[in-house]
Amino acid sequence: MMIRVNLLPVRETQRLAELRQQAMQLLLALILAAATIGFIHSSLSDRITQTRQRVEQMQSDIDQLAPQVAWVKEFREKKAELEQKLRVIDGLEAARIGPVRILDELAIHTPDRLWLKTLESRGRELRLSGESIDNDLVAAFMRALGSSPNFESVDLESTEQEKSSDGDLKLVRFSIDALLGRTQEEAVDSGSEG
Numbered sequence: 001m002m003i004r005v006n007l008l009p010v011r012e013t014q015r016l017a018e019l020r021q022q023a024m025q026l027l028l029a030l031i032l033a034a035a036t037i038g039f040i041h042s043s044l045s046d047r048i049t050q051t052r053q054r055v056e057q058m059q060s061d062i063d064q065l066a067p068q069v070a071w072v073k074e075f076r077e078k079k080a081e082l083e084q085k086l087r088v089i090d091g092l093e094a095a096r097i098g099p100v101r102i103l104d105e106l107a108i109h110t111p112d113r114l115w116l117k118t119l120e121s122r123g124r125e126l127r128l129s130g131e132s133i134d135n136d137l138v139a140a141f142m143r144a145l146g147s148s149p150n151f152e153s154v155d156l157e158s159t160e161q162e163k164s165s166d167g168d169l170k171l172v173r174f175s176i177d178a179l180l181g182r183t184q185e186e187a188v189d190s191g192s193e194g
Contacts, residue, residue: 109144
């Protein structure tokens, strides 16, 4: 006869021990997961709090600097306005001096017995017309203008001989075209812009 040993309670006991061990491992994993989540949550909450404090500090700094920013903006606007006024004044000064220089040059180079009657100016173009007692004076006048740095391309447009209104004197009526020198043109143009 064979001896029979009942092994069922031992197997049952082993199975219960394994179940307890698995439950403990699961419980330990849940505790570790909860601790990790809690640590991450705490870390993120601290960062959010620090970021909010920095934002509040920056907003406070911005609020403190707002009057200075407004002052700088107002200063820049006033500066731009003053610069515009200075440009206008410079233009007016150039416009005042430019034509005066042209007329002064004409007065210096106009010989005796030659009379200018009209002076027309468009940009750099200048047209002079007048009367003289002979063609030699007109030629001398043109040479004098041509030698001046304030005039360029001095050309005789026309000459015409006629008697004076009392009929005693023969006069040469002339028309001269010239270009203003670059410095004169800039002075006249900047004056007309202001």
